[in-house]
Every structure is written in C-alpha cells, then in structure tokens.
Amino acid sequence: MFDNLSDRLEKSFKLLKGQGKITEINVAETLKDIRRALLDADVNFKIAKKFTDDVKVKALGQDVLSAVKPGQMMVKIVKDELAELMGGTFADIKLENKPAVILMSGLQGSGKTTFSGKLANMLKSKKGRHPLLVACDVYRPAAIDQLKVLGEQIKVPVYTEEGNLDPVKIAKAAIQHAKANGNDVVIVDTAGRLAVDEQMMNEISAVKKAINPDEILFVVDSMTGQDAVNTAKEFNDRLDFDGVVLTKLDGDTRGGAALSIRAVVEKPIKFVGTGEKVDALDVFHPDRMADRILGMGDIVSLVxxxxxxxxxxxxxxxxxxxxxxxxxxxxxxxxxxxxxxxxxxxxxxxxxxxxxxxxxxxxxxxxxxxxxxxxxxxxxxxxxxxxxxxxxxxxxxxxxxxxxxxxxxxxxxxxxxxxxxxxxxxxxxxxxxxxxxxxxxxxxxx
Incomplete structure (x- = not known):
C-alpha cells in the first residue's frame, strides 16, 4: 500500500541531501516536490497545499542540531504532519452498552457486508465478544446470502427475516433477539446504492433513529480516490457518523482517500481492510501508517x-x-x-x-x-x-x-x-x- 507515494516522498527528501542547513530556498524545492507527490496520490489540492504550508512553517522554525541532517529533520516533520493529517491518535469503537449496536453505511460495492463479517470475527476472536450480524440489506438478495456464508465461516449467528422488506423493523427486532440470546454486540449491515440518493439517505436515517446505535461506521472503497471523500462528506452531513472504514487498501490504491478523508469530514479512520480473508482487517493507527508511508516499517503492529x-x-x-x-x-x-x-x-x-x-x-x-x-x-x-x-x-x-x-x-x-x-x-x-x-x-x- 502507498508504494508510489512512498517512492515520491523518498525522492523529495533527497533534494535536501548534502545540504548544511534548512533554508527557505532549499525547503521550497523539497516541499514543491512533496506537494506534487500528494496530488499524484489523489490527495485533495487544498489539503495538500495546507499540509506543505504547515510543514514549511515547522521546518523553518527548527533549530537543526549539528548531529541531525536537514533531510532527517524534514522526514521527522513530514512524519508528524502525516500522522496528524490522518487523525493524530488511534480512535477505538464504542462498545460500552450491552448490546453495543454498530450501524454500517456506505455505497453499494464499498465492502460493507464483507467488513461486517470481518469486524464480527475480530470482536469475537480478539475481544471475546459474542456478536450478532443483522441482514438489513433487503434489496440485494445476494447480500443476505453473503452475510449468512460469512456467519457460518466465522461461527457467528446471523439475524434475518425472510419476506420482511422493512429494515427498521428488522433492526429493532434483531436488538431484542440479541438481548434474549446473550449477544453483546449487534452489527447491522444496511443497503447501499450505486450513488447517493434521497431514498437511501432517508432509509438509513430512519434506521439510525429507531435503534440509536452506539457507533455508525462509514465504509468506503479506498480505490475510488477523491470520490470517496466527497461521498463521505454527504453521508456525514446526514448521519454524523463516528468513524471511517477504508476497504481494499491492499489494492492498487494511491492513498488519497486515507490522507484526505479525515481532514474533510473530521472523523477518524478506525479500520482498514487489507485483503479478502476474514482476518484481513487492521485497526488504524495514524502514527504507524505515517511510518509505513515513509518506509520506516511498523514494528509495533508486527509485534x-x-x-x-x-x-x-x-x-x-x-x-x-x-x-x-x-x-x-x-x-x-x-x-x-x-x-x-x-x-x-x-x-x-x-x-x-x-x-x-x-x-x-x-x-x-x-x-x-x-x-x-x-x-x-x-x-x-x-x-x-x-x-x-x-x-x-x-x-x-x-x-x-x-x-x-x-x-x-x-x-x-x-x-x-x-x-x-x-x-x-x-x-x-x-x-x-x-x-x-x-x-x-x-x-x-x-
């Protein structure tokens, strides 16, 4: 992930190699190249410009120690700013209530159903929870079947109501079912559309109002670039969601969504999908992702x-x-x-x-x-x-x-x-x- 961006940033830092100190002249050339790298990675222009402006202010304000080379100092500043751009600190999901209710939102094809299964698997295997998956996508028959297959695979129950086309009633009944059967997390998979439309927004808003979820997650395909950011803004205006899930981050993505979405909607990225398998899901840590983008690895996650x-x-x-x-x-x-x-x-x-x-x-x-x-x-x-x-x-x-x-x-x-x-x-x-x-x-x- 982020291979192209990593390469471009590495070349940008080489512009400072051999320089005795950071000056307004040599830092301007470096930042110009960094801004191009961000734009090529599909980062929003305004965000890329603000990012490089912030880096410039911090770089020129630094008293570079004799033991630290200008290039090394720039890498440190860019790393800190990248982490801040992506949220700064890790944000966990809220699971205090019993059952804790998590509502999925997003466009069709973004990976909501697959992510619902992955999240249930993670909560079950790593946190000892007893999740219940709820099939509220009543328009795409394959969605219900897909959720059932995932449920069988990870041994998590799936609540469905055959013939019921009212997602509000299904979601409310599922929560009662969870309370009666000892499920402490309810994950509600909702319908998506090919584009944002009023009917979809009204429906998911009604589900939100009926079940009052502890957590609303917006699931987005990271390969859609700036479109992902625009869609996130529209969903957030209606739902005021709590966090973002980036799927397909293992694909040929340029990373623009991950770097832009936090700044636009001011909501944290909480999970990233890194593959097709049910365990290919990572909790998102902005500082660790910044390290990986800059080629520094991620020893903490490895351990x-x-x-x-x-x-x-x-x-x-x-x-x-x-x-x-x-x-x-x-x-x-x-x-x-x-x-x-x-x-x-x-x-x-x-x-x-x-x-x-x-x-x-x-x-x-x-x-x-x-x-x-x-x-x-x-x-x-x-x-x-x-x-x-x-x-x-x-x-x-x-x-x-x-x-x-x-x-x-x-x-x-x-x-x-x-x-x-x-x-x-x-x-x-x-x-x-x-x-x-x-x-x-x-x-x-x-």
Missing part, C-alpha cells in the same frame, strides 16, 4: 500480530527442544503456520523497517511457503522427527513426491540445519558475535 499467535506453553516446549537440539520439521511446520496466520506475507514483511523498499516489485503471495511445505509433507513421520535419516535415496524420493528437484530438497535441509544451530545458540544465550559469524558464513556460501 502485536506475532503476540496474537503466541502460545506460551508452546514456546516453552519449543525452547526445551532447541536446547536439546531436537527441533524437527514438525516444529518447523508449526512455525510456518503461525507466520501465515499473521496475515498477508508481503504486508507483514513490509512492517520491518527498510523491507518495504526491498520488497518493491517483488511478488510475494500467501503461497510463498508451499514448496517448503510440499517437501516436508513428502517426508515420512520418522524423517520429519529425525532429519539425519534423509540420505541420497530418500532425498530423491522426497523431491519426486513434492514435485520439486533434489537441489531444492538439499537447499532446504542445509538451511534447516543452519537455522537449528543458530536458534539453539540463541536459546542457550551464546554470545551474539558467534551467531553473527555464522550468519555471515551462510551469506558467503549462497
């Missing part, structure tokens, strides 16, 4: 994702196996499974500082481990538990069974052996210098 898959008992068991040098391919498969659960692999790797730029143009999909998994699954149980059994004949059989060649099998076995040695050194607290030497040796071999 949080890892902790979600962390099993303390499994970690203790694994540490014992590492210390005894009995870490095997079954353990390796479990580690791969945990990494895959963290989300889109390229997106996860992009959270590591500096990796975003290194991965640019590379096609890393969720099947990146499939060759490794195929090789391991072609081993016998005994071979997985004791890799030293795998001789030349066994390697050839494993290669044939996995649809790979013997060189790939040899490469995996060698890498596994080196990885096991280093992991054992770390688990036993051996000095870092020895581990680094081992890693450098690996680099010379390949």
């Amino acid at each position: 949080e994702k890892a902790q979600e898959q962390f099993d303390e008992e499994e970690a203790k068991r694994l540490q014992k196996k590492l210390q005894k040098n009995t870490f095997d391919f079954n353990d390796f498969l479990k580690q791969i499974s945990q990494i895959k659960k963290m989300g889109n692999l390229k997106d996860v790797m992009g959270m590591i500082p500096g990796m975003g730029k290194a991965l640019k143009g590379m096609d890393i999909d969720d099947d990146a481990f499939k060759h490794i998994e195929a090789i391991i699954y072609s081993m016998t149980p005994a071979e997985r538990e004791n890799p030293s059994l795998i001789n030349g004949g066994r390697r050839k059989r494993i290669a044939n069974g996995s649809g790979t060649d013997i060189q790939e099998v040899n490469r995996l076995l060698k890498q596994f052996s080196e990885t096991r040695k280093m992991m054992r050194m770390v688990s036993q607290g051996k000095n870092v210098q020895r581990m680094m030497s081992g890693m450098q040796g690996q680099g010379r071999k390949f």
